[in-house]
Amino acid sequence: MNPRLTKSQQRALCSQLGHVKLQLLYKASIHGFTGAAFHQQCDNKGPTVSVGYNASGFVFGGYTSKPFNQSGQYIQDDQAFLFTFKGANVLKYPVTNYTYAVRMISGSGPYFGETLILVYGSRAVAYSCPGRYYSFTAAEMHGNDLQLTECEVYQVQESKVLETPWRTIVWESERRNELMDSIKLYKPAHSSVSQARILLIGPVGAGKSSFFNSINSVFRGHVTSQAIAGSSGTSLTTQFRTYSVKAGRDGKTLPIILCDSMGLESTGAGLDVDDISSILKGHIPDTYQFNPSASLHPEAHGYRKSPELKDKIHCVVYVINASKVSIMPAKLEEKLAAVRTMVNLMGIPQLVLLTKVDEACPLVAEDLRNIYKSQYIRDKVQEVGARLGVPLSCVVPVKNYCEELELDLNCDILLLSAVIQMLRFVDNYFDDLSDRFRNLETKE
Structure with a gap:
C-alpha cells in the first residue's frame, strides 16, 4: 500500500504540525470507498490527516488532533484545519468554530464540521460547504470538482527527541x-x-x-x-x-x-x-x-x-x-x-x-x-x-x-x-x- 501523497507534500504538511511523520492508514482504492471501511481502518488512531484527490488535479483535505469514532457527535478541536495544495505550498484554512470542528458519523468518512466531507456514504464524492465552521473558497480548494478519484487517511505520529542517545556514535x-x-x-x-x-x-x-x-x-x-x-x-x-x-x-x-x-x-x-x-x-x-x-x-x-x-x-x-x-x-x-x-x-x-x-x-x-x-x-x-x-x-x-x-x-x-x-x-x-x-x- 503506497501513499499517493508525495514526499514533498508530506513534508509540507508535517511542517504545519511540528516534528511528526505520516503513516498511511486508509486508502479508498484498496479498502473501499465507504464510511464503514474508513472507520474500520481509522477509528481510535489519534491525530490524522485526511486527503482527497480529484480528476482536476486538486489535492485537499483536513487535519484533526482528535481520534475518529462513530459516536454521531461533534468533537471540539481548536487545532483542526482544512488545506489544499497550491504547487508545493500548503494553503491552510483554520477552524472558525472549534465546537463543531469534526463530526463522528458512522456512515461517512472524514467529516469536518458540515463543511467538508470525504467519502460521503458509499460514494466516491466529497461534500463541501464553504464558510460553515471553516472559511475557504471552493474554487481555490478543490476547483468545484467533488468527484474523488482517491481518498487517503494518514496517522500523525510524533517524533520524540530522547535526552540520551540509545546508541553512542562519534560524528567526526x-x-x-x-x-x-x-x-x-x-x-x-x-x-x-x-x-x-x-x-x-x-x-x-x-x-x-x-x-x-x-x-x-x-x-x-x-x-x-x-x-x-x-x-x-x-x-x-x-x-x-x-x-x-x-x-x-x-x-x-x-x-x-x-x-x-x-x-x-x-x-x-x-x-x-x-x-x-x-x-x-x-x-x-x-x-x-x-x-x-x-x-x-x-x-x-x-x-x-x-x-x-x-x-x-x-x-x-x-x-x-x-x-x-x-x-x-x-x-x-x-x-x-x-x-x-x-x-x-x-x-x-x-x-x-x-x-x-x-x-x-x-x-x-x-x-x-x-x-x-x-x-x-x-x-x-x-x-x-x-x-x-x-x-x-x-x-x-x-x-x-x-x-x-x-x-x-x-x-x-x-x-x-x-x-x-x-x-x-x-x-x-x-x-x-x-x-x-x-x-x-x-x-x-
Missing part, C-alpha cells in the same frame, strides 16, 4: 577515517579467503543496490551509481551480481564483496527461496540471470558444483525500508522467516539494515545525527527486530545516497559503521567454522 571526520582504515586493513580469519562475501536480501525498493553504490561512493570520494538502483514496482536487479569496492579510482580492492540479489517480492515473483540456498552455498556465479518461475538447475551454465569457502556467503544482510516496517505484507514476512530458518541452519550470521531513515523520521531528515536520539527510529528498530526475530544489536539504521550529489560526513559514518558490523559478523562465521572443525578433529 577522524572517526570516518578510522572506519575506512579498519575496512581497508581487514583480513578474513581464514587463509583461503581474501574477501568477505556479504549477501544483501530484501524486498523491491528497499535499497540493496543503493547500499553498494553508497559504500562505493564513500571510498571513491564522490557519489557513484555503478549498480542499477531506483524506484520500481518490480525488481530492477534481475541478475545475481557480486560487487567489489576499490579504495579510490585506481586504488586497492577492499577485502569485501557485496552480493546483490533480485528483490524478495511477497507473492508470485521475485527471488526464489531455492535460489537463495544456491547463493548461500556458493553455486551461483556472478551475472547469473534469475528466472522467477524456476530455480537454478545444477546443469545450468556456470553452476559451481564444488564451491570453495571463498565462493560461499559469510554474512546475510536483510535490507528493510524503515517507512514500510509496519505495513510489511504477511506473505513477505513469511518468506523472510523461511529464508532466516534456512540461513540459521547453515550457521551464517544475519544482520538487518534499516534504510531510508530520513524518510521515516522528520528529526532524522532535519539532522542525521538525531538518528540515535529518535524514539521513532528506536521503535522501528524494535519492531523490525520482533518481526524478523533478530536481536536489536543486529539491526543497524543507515541512510543511502539517493538524491545527493556530494558526500556527507554523517551519512558516511553511518554507512561505514554498518560495514564494520558486517565484518564483525563475518569473523563470527569463521570462528564458528573453526570451532566445528576442531570438534570434528577431536571426535576422530
Whole structure:
C-alpha cells in the first residue's frame, strides 16, 4: 500500500504540525470507498490527516488532533484545519468554530464540521460547504470538482527527541577515517579467503543496490551509481551480481564483496527461496540471470558444483525500508522467516539494515545525527527486530545516497559503521567454522 501523497507534500504538511511523520492508514482504492471501511481502518488512531484527490488535479483535505469514532457527535478541536495544495505550498484554512470542528458519523468518512466531507456514504464524492465552521473558497480548494478519484487517511505520529542517545556514535571526520582504515586493513580469519562475501536480501525498493553504490561512493570520494538502483514496482536487479569496492579510482580492492540479489517480492515473483540456498552455498556465479518461475538447475551454465569457502556467503544482510516496517505484507514476512530458518541452519550470521531513515523520521531528515536520539527510529528498530526475530544489536539504521550529489560526513559514518558490523559478523562465521572443525578433529 503506497501513499499517493508525495514526499514533498508530506513534508509540507508535517511542517504545519511540528516534528511528526505520516503513516498511511486508509486508502479508498484498496479498502473501499465507504464510511464503514474508513472507520474500520481509522477509528481510535489519534491525530490524522485526511486527503482527497480529484480528476482536476486538486489535492485537499483536513487535519484533526482528535481520534475518529462513530459516536454521531461533534468533537471540539481548536487545532483542526482544512488545506489544499497550491504547487508545493500548503494553503491552510483554520477552524472558525472549534465546537463543531469534526463530526463522528458512522456512515461517512472524514467529516469536518458540515463543511467538508470525504467519502460521503458509499460514494466516491466529497461534500463541501464553504464558510460553515471553516472559511475557504471552493474554487481555490478543490476547483468545484467533488468527484474523488482517491481518498487517503494518514496517522500523525510524533517524533520524540530522547535526552540520551540509545546508541553512542562519534560524528567526526577522524572517526570516518578510522572506519575506512579498519575496512581497508581487514583480513578474513581464514587463509583461503581474501574477501568477505556479504549477501544483501530484501524486498523491491528497499535499497540493496543503493547500499553498494553508497559504500562505493564513500571510498571513491564522490557519489557513484555503478549498480542499477531506483524506484520500481518490480525488481530492477534481475541478475545475481557480486560487487567489489576499490579504495579510490585506481586504488586497492577492499577485502569485501557485496552480493546483490533480485528483490524478495511477497507473492508470485521475485527471488526464489531455492535460489537463495544456491547463493548461500556458493553455486551461483556472478551475472547469473534469475528466472522467477524456476530455480537454478545444477546443469545450468556456470553452476559451481564444488564451491570453495571463498565462493560461499559469510554474512546475510536483510535490507528493510524503515517507512514500510509496519505495513510489511504477511506473505513477505513469511518468506523472510523461511529464508532466516534456512540461513540459521547453515550457521551464517544475519544482520538487518534499516534504510531510508530520513524518510521515516522528520528529526532524522532535519539532522542525521538525531538518528540515535529518535524514539521513532528506536521503535522501528524494535519492531523490525520482533518481526524478523533478530536481536536489536543486529539491526543497524543507515541512510543511502539517493538524491545527493556530494558526500556527507554523517551519512558516511553511518554507512561505514554498518560495514564494520558486517565484518564483525563475518569473523563470527569463521570462528564458528573453526570451532566445528576442531570438534570434528577431536571426535576422530
